Amino acid sequence: MSxxxxxxxxxxxxxxxxxxxxxxxxxxxxxxxxxxxxTALFESCSEENLYTRFFTLGNGVVVHHLDHLFxxxxxxxxxLTLKRGRVIGIADVERCxxxxxxxxxxxxxxxxxxxxxxxxxxxxxxDARAQGVAWFVADVLAxxxxxxxxxxxxxxxxxxxxxxxxVELRMSTDLDxxxxxxxxxRRARAxxxxxxxx
Numbered sequence: 532m533s534x535x536x537x538x539x540x541x542x543x544x545x546x547x548x549x550x551x552x553x554x555x556x557x558x559x560x561x562x563x564x565x566x567x568x569x570t571a572l573f574e575s576c577s578e579e580n581l582y583t584r585f586f587t588l589g590n591g592v593v594v595h596h597l598d599h600l601f602x603x604x605x606x607x608x609x610x611l612t613l614k615r616g617r618v619i620g621i622a623d624v625e626r627c628x629x630x631x632x633x634x635x636x637x638x639x640x641x642x643x644x645x646x647x648x649x650x651x652x653x654x655x656x657x658d659a660r661a662q663g664v665a666w667f668v669a670d671v672l673a674x675x676x677x678x679x680x681x682x683x684x685x686x687x688x689x690x691x692x693x694x695x696x697x698v699e700l701r702m703s704t705d706l707d708x709x710x711x712x713x714x715x716x717r718r719a720r721a722x723x724x725x726x727x728x729x
Contacts, residue, residue, distance in 0.1 A: 546654055551646035551717075553724030554614065558654050561609035561621075566601050568618045569611070573597070577640050583675040584637050586697075608632075610654055612647050620647035624655050624667075631666045632659055636678065646717065648681045653714060656687065656704040667702045686713025 545559040561569070573581070573593045585592045600609055600623065612620035619642040624632050634655060636648045652667075659667065671678050673696050682689050687710045688703040 548612075548650050549718065549721040549725050550614070550650070551644065551721055551724070553721060553726070553728065554645075555725075556612050556614040556619070556647075556650075558610055558612050558650060561600065561611055563601065563603075565611065565618070566597065568613075569600070569621060570597060572618045572621060572637065572639055575639060576637065580637070580640055583672050583678065584635065586670075586672065608655075608658070610651050612642075612651055614642070619645075620651055622648070622651035622655050624659070626664070627668065630664060631668055632664050634667045634669050636681075643677065646721070648678065649685055649717065652681065652685055656702075656706075659704045660706065665704055667700075667704060669700045669702070671698045671700060672696060673698050684713065686710035 543560050545557050548556050548558055550556050573596075576584075578588055581593065582588055585596070599605055600607060606626060608624040610622045610624075611618050618639075620636065620638040622634060622636050624634050626632050634652070636651060638647045656667065659665075669682070671682075673679075673693065679698060679700075682700050682702055685702070688705065688707070690701040692699040692701070
């Protein structure tokens, strides 16, 4: 698979977001100083969580992945979700060709259900559009229903192609009316939770 630089074209901004339970978080791009915090995220995850991300088990795959993310020469664009300074989610985006990037997520065990992956997907799609990337692709285990729901409910146009125990997904980054409506609805629900403290 060819790799093209996925840097540039967007500013290294911090997005302030409201999670599904009304609590506050931040989304920003990975920094070289984040290695210990990202390592702590992966070390805290259950074997099941790690398996659905990497399709295998073993500490070696995590170490290799971290080395790749923090390699100064990497072309991976990585986003973090932080809550009170703790990394609770990460999304990796790698350019496949001029119009397509591959995306993958990891969310802390105790942060599932908060919309972390969905918010990371929204931010990554926004930056991708700015770079001329029209499609995200992802390989998801068929048993990983929460992640399949993230793509299905995000509001973006999604194509699903089952392949044995995996599902190959192709998602448009176009912010069409369906995506706008889904994003606005999620934000309204989260703000309502924040307002009422629930």
